[in-house]
Amino acid sequence: MQKITLLIHCEDQSNIIASVTNFIATNDGNIVYIDQHVDREQNIFFMRLECEFASNTFALENFKQLFSTTLAQKFQLEWKIFAAERKPKMALFVSKYDHCLYDILGRYNSGELFLEIPFILSNHLDLKPIADSFNIPFYHVPITASTKDEAEQKQLELLESHAIDFIVLARYMQIVSKTLIDNYPNKIINIHHSFLPAFVGAKPYHSAYKRGVKIIGATSHYITEVLDAGPIIEQDVAHVSHTHSIKDLIAKGRDLEKIVLSNAIKLHTKRKVMVYNNKTIIFS
Amino acid sequence: MQKITLLIHCEDQSNIIASVTNFIATNDGNIVYIDQHVDREQNIFFMRLECEFASNTFALENFKQLFSTTLAQKFQLEWKIFAAERKPKMALFVSKYDHCLYDILGRYNSGELFLEIPFILSNHLDLKPIADSFNIPFYHVPITASTKDEAEQKQLELLESHAIDFIVLARYMQIVSKTLIDNYPNKIINIHHSFLPAFVGAKPYHSAYKRGVKIIGATSHYITEVLDAGPIIEQDVAHVSHTHSIKDLIAKGRDLEKIVLSNAIKLHTKRKVMVYNNKTIIFS
Amino acid sequence: MQKITLLIHCEDQSNIIASVTNFIATNDGNIVYIDQHVDREQNIFFMRLECEFASNTFALENFKQLFSTTLAQKFQLEWKIFAAERKPKMALFVSKYDHCLYDILGRYNSGELFLEIPFILSNHLDLKPIADSFNIPFYHVPITASTKDEAEQKQLELLESHAIDFIVLARYMQIVSKTLIDNYPNKIINIHHSFLPAFVGAKPYHSAYKRGVKIIGATSHYITEVLDAGPIIEQDVAHVSHTHSIKDLIAKGRDLEKIVLSNAIKLHTKRKVMVYNNKTIIFS
Amino acid sequence: MQKITLLIHCEDQSNIIASVTNFIATNDGNIVYIDQHVDREQNIFFMRLECEFASNTFALENFKQLFSTTLAQKFQLEWKIFAAERKPKMALFVSKYDHCLYDILGRYNSGELFLEIPFILSNHLDLKPIADSFNIPFYHVPITASTKDEAEQKQLELLESHAIDFIVLARYMQIVSKTLIDNYPNKIINIHHSFLPAFVGAKPYHSAYKRGVKIIGATSHYITEVLDAGPIIEQDVAHVSHTHSIKDLIAKGRDLEKIVLSNAIKLHTKRKVMVYNNKTIIFS
Structure with a gap:
């Protein structure tokens, strides 16, 4: 069959x-x-x-x-x-935060995810030991203002040579280039650490703390050229209170980020997501 | 069309x-x-x-x-x-608690519910003023050990003469008879004030308090002959803590009961519920 | 004692x-x-x-x-x-939406709220019958561009003559004046139909639909001079999907608004809320 | 200080x-x-x-x-x-499931948990490689009907020689002995994969599927002699539907188990939990 x-x-x-x-x-x-x-x-x-x-x-x-x-x-x-039987190939882009990486690799290892991970890529070396312990190739592609174009070229070559289907930015702290986005339209999944459209941009937990919100959230979305404005795949929230410091918000948020991102990956790999006019249809 | x-x-x-x-x-x-x-x-x-x-x-x-x-x-x-254009006719059975009644009638009045309410029935007179203020006929059918059969007969006559399609027990504190259930199979919706199957039977908030649970719930289900064991339509929960007294649990639970019951009513009237082997399929 | x-x-x-x-x-x-x-x-x-x-x-x-x-x-x-034994006096300001009004009055009637409601005030007559059915005085204070100052004066007189402690805007669709805010600092509770700071201003459900969010919310906050930017008392959210039309979001949101607003009222009347630097401390 | x-x-x-x-x-x-x-x-x-x-x-x-x-x-x-500055020492008991283990060790590694893990103990060898990759000593103490007393003795020796303060059963699939419970009263934390008191005992996801519940849950509690009846520390739930197979419930439940267990560990190590009469007081 x-x-x-x-x-x-x-x-x-x-x-x-x-x-x-x-x-x-x-x-x-x-x-x-x-x-x-x-x-x-x-x-x-x-x-x-x-x-x-x-x-x-x-x-x-x-x-x-x-x-x-x-x-x-x-x-x-x-x-x-x-x-249906073909596993999509996912490239994992990370930076220095390890929680989403551990979460995805733990699920991957236990067979929860229907996909292959040909490689992990980072602009830093910090998370290489984790990639090693899961026996997944790790590419270090540093990015500086002067090497940005070169780094991007290197990324594209790696993606192409490994026949990557989609990219997951697991707290990858870099802005992705237009070229990459154009090559992978609705195929680059990001996790943003707020309930978008609240707190677009950097340091959303700091902004949430300052505003005194009683809930924090995380949002997984496809990357488009407009920052944090791409089609939303999945969101979740958690209740917080005045007792939570910024550090507490960050810790609580990590759990949201992990689950929201892994859910988005599952939906994407099961071909459950359609995108139209910057919004998603998510079939259940 | x-x-x-x-x-x-x-x-x-x-x-x-x-x-x-x-x-x-x-x-x-x-x-x-x-x-x-x-x-x-x-x-x-x-x-x-x-x-x-x-x-x-x-x-x-x-x-x-x-x-x-x-x-x-x-x-x-x-x-x-x-x-699709025909509004189902719903009979509301109540006893002394008014929160679900107020909630349903408020929604009904504002056009949120696609149904007709030919009458409200109760074994007590306490809630008659509310029925009156919403201009809905109210039938008082008292029930005692000796009048039970007679009361049931009266109920069946009312249901038939008003061509009732389904019945909602909005915290109606009586056990419904086998005859009624047989006449309205998967057409009698109850709200139970716990996350079933936990805390079947009377005084679930008291049991929840005693067990020291950190969440309470409410469950809407179709009535079958086995107490609180019918097909579950909808459930929801709320977090609680050691600071909540039994009275607090009851107050917090009321909000769950209202929303869970009205959601079940909406699903039923939109023909979104199928029942098979004591479980429901809920189309979204 | x-x-x-x-x-x-x-x-x-x-x-x-x-x-x-x-x-x-x-x-x-x-x-x-x-x-x-x-x-x-x-x-x-x-x-x-x-x-x-x-x-x-x-x-x-x-x-x-x-x-x-x-x-x-x-x-x-x-x-x-x-x-502790003195019940605070609450003025209810409404416009044309009835769901929060029904919800508050239902709770009030069943003894759930520790407060008195000396009057309900509206710029329209639509909800007078509801006030009447609960036997609460209803004042109609219409507001037009030319009568704004006069209306505000009338409001202040009513508030003072009834010795009102705090005001609840239960979907009152008017901007409240600086004078009123200054007279009732951190004593005017509003319900906004989004998870602030997302979707400030008018028609938040329309904006939420347009952005394709997967959660909607409601926020109760004290009114300050900056629109929808006052200290947040309570927030809650609900999950939605691409199947929800704007009308569906509005209906689902009504349940959030009701519960979030009534929780804020309870916290305020139990003196559980402190405000400092535009944020709240909510004692449990 | x-x-x-x-x-x-x-x-x-x-x-x-x-x-x-x-x-x-x-x-x-x-x-x-x-x-x-x-x-x-x-x-x-x-x-x-x-x-x-x-x-x-x-x-x-x-x-x-x-x-x-x-x-x-x-x-x-x-x-x-x-x-306050002394880190409690936690022994981790596991069996064959790796998700809670990965979750705890990931948090431990990133400094999220205020504790030490002197060793991991299991009745199987399956998870030894994970312990190795995190550089934590792993003791294999197999249990059979005939070696049960001996195994228990070995456990007690390990716990004592490492000056263990509390034990976490991270999906450890064995019944813990009375002797162990008596030696570590309210110091053995278990994760049960249901919203207790529903679905006590084995295979709760199968029972949840059979009952057709619309929410599943996880419960962390202190072990007492009565199965799954100890003081509840933390609970959480997730919504499910008729579309979820038993396998889906198990996968969704894993995320609940991880978060509920790690929250219980945090509360315990911060000395936020008091136990009285088989219930917990959880200070926030």
């Missing part, structure tokens, strides 16, 4: 669901999961399907070709098809 | 999604919402659809007849079809 | 706790509750005490006088003393 | 707060934190203080002696005094 995941969006129109499901059935596929959403403000239809085909007769490229020239044309669909 | 909601469950089998969607399309319906679930343990398939038909040609009874004799037979479907 | 609540703040210094507790003991009081906090950034000490005195010998004014001339002077204390 | 933490409980009585604070002041101590609680049902008073003394004159043993013979006798106090 071969399994595929199909993501579609297009202008909302009649009979789209019946047409797609009928197409799958006609081509000897069996739909095992279907979810759909209509954005009524923008009149856009979104759908996610998981389908099974008999392995001996199914050829993914043929199916894509057929889908593309018939249904996709007729309904003017934007679409993506993924072979 | 006429809109229907279709709920289906059956043994899981190939091509069921494509067949149903195709059937709708063939009969000039347009699917505007589809959600499905497969219970892999029990191999049962569940689906919920919302479909639109042109008003001038569509006849609900004809459609039901056709669906029943073709698709339903072929796949051995259990199914229900609801006309 | 006579009970008082004592709130103190001052520059942090040695022996302040022992000195205050000793003072109470020396004057035949028994401390039944003590809580304290030190803001290490600003070096400020905060304390809240509940003390009991024998009724036949205790005179509140004498005690205040003594406290003021001895301890308060020695440690340069800012302090407030409240007789 | 030398800092101590003082925990007291006794029958509730007048002037206890003033007397204790006065005693500290008289002995040249400065109270920097005070919290107290009265259990009105059982008429028991609880207090936690942090005090600072000038290092050159303060002798902890002398202070204890004086406190014991004066105040403690007068008020019949139960009390404990801890030197």
Whole structure:
């Protein structure tokens, strides 16, 4: 049995669901999961399907070709098809904070994450021992004002040579370049340590402390060119009080960051996320 | 445009999604919402659809007849079809506590609930003034050991004469009879003031206090013959501490009860709940 | 037995706790509750005490006088003393939304709130029937650009003549004047329908929808001259998804608003809130 | 400056707060934190203080002696005094699950936990590599029906020879013996993977799945002789739905277990927990 995941969006129109499901059935596929959403403000239809085909007769490229020239044309669909058994390859970018790294590698090691980690990259050497202890290649690509372009070039080469599918910034403290973003659109996941859009930018826990909020949060989002303004994948919060110092907020926030980021990674690798107009549709 | 909601469950089998969607399309319906679930343990398939038909040609009874004799037979479907524009009729059973009653009537008055309330029934007169202030008929049906059968008969007559679709026990402190349950299967919604299955039965806040739990909860479920063991529709919890007295737990719990019960009512009236083997499927 | 609540703040210094507790003991009081906090950034000490005195010998004014001339002077204390049995008087300002009003009055009626409501005030007549059904005086004070000063004068007269202690803006859709704020410093409680500081100003649910956030919130705070920037008393949030329309966010948000506002009212009336430098200390 | 933490409980009585604070002041101590609680049902008073003394004159043993013979006798106090700078020594008992172990060691490594870990003990060898990678001694003490007494003896020797203060069962899948419990009363912290008292005993996620609950939880508690019935330190929950398989519940639960257990460890090591009559008082 071969399994595929199909993501579609297009202008909302009649009979789209019946047409797609009928197409799958006609081509000897069996739909095992279907979810759909209509954005009524923008009149856009979104759908996610998981389908099974008999392995001996199914050829993914043929199916894509057929889908593309018939249904996709007729309904003017934007679409993506993924072979379900293929693990996406994730590059981990880190800096000096280790909590998200430990969390992701612990989950990875225990088989919780459906992905491969070809390498970890950092502008510092601090976390190399952790990468070593999990037997994952670690690349040190330092960044200074004068070496920025060079470093970026090195990053792109590494990403390409390892056939990376998506990048996770696990508290990577650098601004990512436009080139990188353009090469990996909606494929660079960041964790920001506030409930966006509150406290954009640096030192959100300090700002939260100063404002005297009673909840803090963390937000995982795709990186776009506008700082901390990309499509939000996942958010969570925790209650705090006047008794929490900035240090306490940072400690409490670490737990939020870990869980929110790992949830975003899971959603992304399960192809549960669609992006449209700087917002996400998250199929459950 | 006429809109229907279709709920289906059956043994899981190939091509069921494509067949149903195709059937709708063939009969000039347009699917505007589809959600499905497969219970892999029990191999049962569940689906919920919302479909639109042109008003001038569509006849609900004809459609039901056709669906029943073709698709339903072929796949051995259990199914229900609801006309979306029809408001379900809800009977409210209360006793002496007023918080859930106020909450439901406040929402009802402001148009938040898609339902009608033909009457409120109680074994006490305490809450009659509230019913009066919202201009809803109030029936006083006292219950004593000797009048129990008679009271129950009176209840059944009222429910039938008002064509009630479902019953909400808004902190109604009486055990509901088997006859009532049999007449309204999975149509009697109760609110229990604990996170079931913890603290079944009377005085759950007292038990929670005694056990020293750090969270309390509320659970909305359909009434079955086994006390507090029916299918759970919705649950929510709140954190508490050693500083909370039993009275504090009761006060904090009231807010949970209100929200959990009103959410269950909304899910039920939107036909978002399916019940199978004493568990619920809640479509989002 | 006579009970008082004592709130103190001052520059942090040695022996302040022992000195205050000793003072109470020396004057035949028994401390039944003590809580304290030190803001290490600003070096400020905060304390809240509940003390009991024998009724036949205790005179509140004498005690205040003594406290003021001895301890308060020695440690340069800012302090407030409240007789615990006196119910604070709350004025309710509303506009057209009824959910917070229903919620507060339901709690008030069932004895959950320790306060009196001398009157409800609105710039519209829409909610008068609700006030009537709870038998609470309702004043209609319309506001237009030309009558603003006059309306404000009328408000101040009503507040004064009813000896109002604090004001609750239960979705009162008007900007409150500087004069009112100056007359009731940290005594005007507002409910804002977002997790501040995100989505300051009008239509926060629309902004939340547009940004695609995965959580929405509500914030209760004291009104200051800067819009939505006053000291935060209480916040809560709820998870949302792409399936929620703006209308859904508004409906879900109403439940947050109700609970957050009523919690803030309870904290305020129990004298659990201290304000310093635009932040709150909330004693539990 | 030398800092101590003082925990007291006794029958509730007048002037206890003033007397204790006065005693500290008289002995040249400065109270920097005070919290107290009265259990009105059982008429028991609880207090936690942090005090600072000038290092050159303060002798902890002398202070204890004086406190014991004066105040403690007068008020019949139960009390404990801890030197704040001394890190408690924690033994980690594990079995085959690694998520709590990774979580605790990650926090330990980054300095988040105020404690020492002299050793990790397991009845299996599976997690030895993790202990090795963090450079913590690992003892393998296998347990079979015939070697149970011997294994227990070995455990007690290890605990004693390393001067262990408290034990954490990080998903240690064995029933702990009465002897161990008696030697470490309210000093053995367990994590149970349900919101107790629901789903006591083995396989709680399976039971939760079967019951169809909409929330799952985790509970950290001190071990007593009655299974899963000891004093609860911390609980947390997560929302689930019909879409979650047992495997999903287990994965989601792991995150709860990690956070709940590490919070309990923090509360214990900060001396924030008091136990009375099988319940905890948790000072914030």
